[in-house]
Structures are given as structure tokens and as C-alpha cells.
Amino acid sequence: MARPNGPIVVCIINLKGGVGKSTISAMLSRYALAKRNLDVLAIDLDPQANLSQALMHANYNSFLTQQRPSIVEIFNGYQPPVGGSGPQPLGSAVELIAQIGNKTLQLIPSRFDFSDNLTQAVRPDPKILARHIAANFQHKDLVLIDCAPTESILTRAAYHASGLVLVPVKPEYFATIGFPLLQESLDSFRKSNRGNKIEVAGIVINNAFYDGGNNGGPEKIRAMTDIKAEAVKNNWPIFDTQIPFSRGFPKIMRGDNSYSGNAAMFPYFALEFFKAIGL
Numbered sequence: 001m002a003r004p005n006g007p008i009v010v011c012i013i014n015l016k017g018g019v020g021k022s023t024i025s026a027m028l029s030r031y032a033l034a035k036r037n038l039d040v041l042a043i044d045l046d047p048q049a050n051l052s053q054a055l056m057h058a059n060y061n062s063f064l065t066q067q068r069p070s071i072v073e074i075f076n077g078y079q080p081p082v083g084g085s086g087p088q089p090l091g092s093a094v095e096l097i098a099q100i101g102n103k104t105l106q107l108i109p110s111r112f113d114f115s116d117n118l119t120q121a122v123r124p125d126p127k128i129l130a131r132h133i134a135a136n137f138q139h140k141d142l143v144l145i146d147c148a149p150t151e152s153i154l155t156r157a158a159y160h161a162s163g164l165v166l167v168p169v170k171p172e173y174f175a176t177i178g179f180p181l182l183q184e185s186l187d188s189f190r191k192s193n194r195g196n197k198i199e200v201a202g203i204v205i206n207n208a209f210y211d212g213g214n215n216g217g218p219e220k221i222r223a224m225t226d227i228k229a230e231a232v233k234n235n236w237p238i239f240d241t242q243i244p245f246s247r248g249f250p251k252i253m254r255g256d257n258s259y260s261g262n263a264a265m266f267p268y269f270a271l272e273f274f275k276a277i278g279l
């Protein structure tokens, strides 16, 4: 049964790179379908297309060569003409990643030429994605949007479409470098879009232990002190459960499930996350 007000929409963002946004987006998407029986849409808003590759693996290449619709076409509003016929309607334009019973995990993939495409467009409308979700995906339980680490029209597109923000951080020096920027960008978005009450669901500490299974030592303690201070300043909660460092994550991302190591602990965070967002 669909939710009365449509899906919960969460964007995964940090204006700092390499903190685990795409890894967490992929892990949460799969977990939501497999373990929580949710109907899920994942959206890749990053031209690096890491989430698309992590969910599609080898199929990503055929998606590119067959020129199937991606987030680029959604921003353009049509599929380019083929074989002499004109522009084609988009429909819901998704890739099927997994299905259990009548529930699916679907993906709107990204392409490397995404940013070129947008900069060539005359003032792309940041509300297009929100409209596309409202028109086509009200039956979903959850939409997860993986964002790029830089602020752009795509960040605003993610804000327009989302009710909640999940902020992954790595507990190391420079961990909070992106926080003031993110808070500023959320504040300025809320000011100019008073109807939108986008909120930070929480900060998740990712990559929490270091190689060898130690606890991160004094550097982690210092980083955690910084993260807590910045979180209090912005009134952002921090999830109690941390996601550990694990060589299993990169393996799982490439579709190799032969070893998961501490990545097997991901469900502890997922449980807390889904409880927090009410799903």
C-alpha cells in the first residue's frame, strides 16, 4: 500500500568528497527493499555516476551503449529523436535493479556528460526533479538521492525534491569542513523556498575504525569533538550507530559478495536510520 503523502525522500549529501555518500546510498537502497520490504527509488544526481555503477554493475555499460534514459533526459524533459522519429516521451524512465514480490528497487541513473548537458541548457529548472517524482513516483515508500560533493543547480534540485538530508562524515581532520557550507546552502534554500521544510535527519559517522580494527586513536577523538561541536551549532542530530571501516564495502559496490567483513555491521546503522525516518 502506498503511503498517503507519497514517499519519504532523503538526499545524501556532504559538500566534502569521498565521505561515503554513494556507498551509503547503495547500501541503504538495497537494504530498504531486501530487509524492510519497501518500494524504493534511488536517484543518481552525481555526474561521476558512482551510485549507478554500484547498483547496475556490468549493466551500466549496456545502459550507456543503448542510450537508455538517464537523469540527463529527465532534466531535458524528453528522449532525443531516434531513427527519424521526433523526441520521445520519457515515461517514468527507470532501471530495474531488484524485485521482491511486487516491491522493487529502481534507479534513475546518471551519465558522465550530465554537467556538460546542464551547463549548455539555458537556466535549467531546479524543480524539474521534484515535479518528476511527484508525477511518477507517489506509489514509492522511499526515494534516496545521491548527491555530488559540490554545490550546484543539482544540489538545489535535490533540496526541492527532498524532505530530509542524511550527512555522512569521516571522523578525521577536515571532517567538518563542508558543514558550514551545507548549513548556509540549506538556510539560503529555505529562505527562498518558504514552503519547503527540508530538515537534516542526521549525521552518520562513516569509515569509523581504521585498518587493523583499532579504534581510530586520538585523531578520531579529536575529529569526533569537532563533529559534535558543529552538529550542536547547527542543531543536527548524530546517529548513535557508526558505520565501520571495512574492505567489504568497495567489494560489495563492485558486486563481489565473496567477503563482507565489517560491512556486515551496516544493518545496525540501517535499523537506526529507518526508525528515525519512520519507515
Ligand SMILES: Nc1ncnc2c1ncn2[C@@H]1O[C@H](COP(=O)(O)OP(=O)(O)OP(=O)(O)O)[C@@H](O)[C@H]1O
Binding pocket: 016, 017, 018, 019, 020, 021, 022, 023, 024, 046, 048, 050, 147, 148, 149, 206, 207, 208, 243, 244, 245, 246, 247, 249, 250, 253
Ligand atoms: N565504511 C567504509 N569502509 C571502507 N571504505 C569505504 C567506506 N565507505 C566508503 N568507502 C570507500 O571510500 C571511497 C569513497 O566512498 P564513496 O564513493 O561512497 O564516497 P562519496 O562521498 O560518494 O564520494 P564523492 O564525493 O566522490 O561522491 C570508496 O572507495 C569507497 O569504497
Ligand SMILES: [Mg+2]
Binding pocket: 021, 022, 023, 046, 048, 050, 051, 146, 147, 148
Ligand atoms: Mg559519490
